Amino acid sequence: MSKSSGWDQRLIVSSDGKGLVGHAGAVLLRKCADRTGLTRGLNQVLPRGNGPGWWDRGTVLISLAVVIVLGATSMSDIALLAHQGLVFGGRPSEATVRRTLAGLDEKTLKRIGTARAKVRAHVWALLARRPQGFPWLSVAGKLLTGWVVIDLDATLITAHSDKQGAAATFKKGYGFHPLGAWCANTSECLAVGAHVIRFWR
Structure with a gap:
């Protein structure tokens, strides 16, 4: 089962002081990746799998980027996402992160570059549509x-x-x-x- 999308559909804003999370800015970064199509684009060009514990590899890379912004200095710091469990749900394990990075050969990196270029073109087109333009x-x-x-x-x-x-x-x-x-x-x-x-x- 893919764990790549749908997390943000459960979010609500309230003022009752319940369900609070730290580093809330990480939510904006992850949501930006999802809304611009970067997460989906990476998932489409990286190897797919199936089974109850499978994580889409693009989602793992986005999760890793989020924890780096939160201050991660090693792959084991993917555990920082445990603090975001109320928002993102589960998190990939350190072993999953290691397997994902180990699978990034030159051919795969080129596919990632192409996916990123498509997303950048899409985002720049959106910027150009603003009242103030690009x-x-x-x-x-x-x-x-x-x-x-x-x-x-x-x-x-x-x-x-x-x-x-x-x-x-x-x-x-x-x-x-x-x-x-x-x-x-x-x-x-x-x-x-x-x-x-x-x-x-």
């Missing part, structure tokens, strides 16, 4: 209509190293400073240096 940037009083601006910058990730010859970063700390790319129009992260992915595995 968020084009203004520079020196000139509106750059039709220009999508990519902001490239380094992001510091602290990681102490006892290796011989290790040198401090330009801000006198130890770690990595991978390049990241952000869309200045929408403030969304587009890509981060590949060595960061290796570092966090």
Whole structure:
């Protein structure tokens, strides 16, 4: 049985102080992924299964993204979603998260990239339909209509190293400073240096 959708249909807003949850902002992130079609899109391109304990792999990835926002630093921190049980219901286990990540080969990552691109195009189309339109940037009083601006910058990730010859970063700390790319129009992260992915595995 799929556990990929329907959780938000049970939500209500009340003022009686019952059924409260912490980190309520996580609900908005998860609902955004579901409403924009990202969860469904990922579920369609990732391997499917069946059985009473099966979790759709796209849903697992979205759940992992939510716990990272909540402060997770390892796969075992998927347990943070236990605090959201009244909202999301059950959560994937650490073993399910590990199996999901282990199945992400190059071919699968390309399919995920394609799914994300489709969702981004859909969201940008929705932004363009707003009364104020798509968020084009203004520079020196000139509106750059039709220009999508990519902001490239380094992001510091602290990681102490006892290796011989290790040198401090330009801000006198130890770690990595991978390049990241952000869309200045929408403030969304587009890509981060590949060595960061290796570092966090």
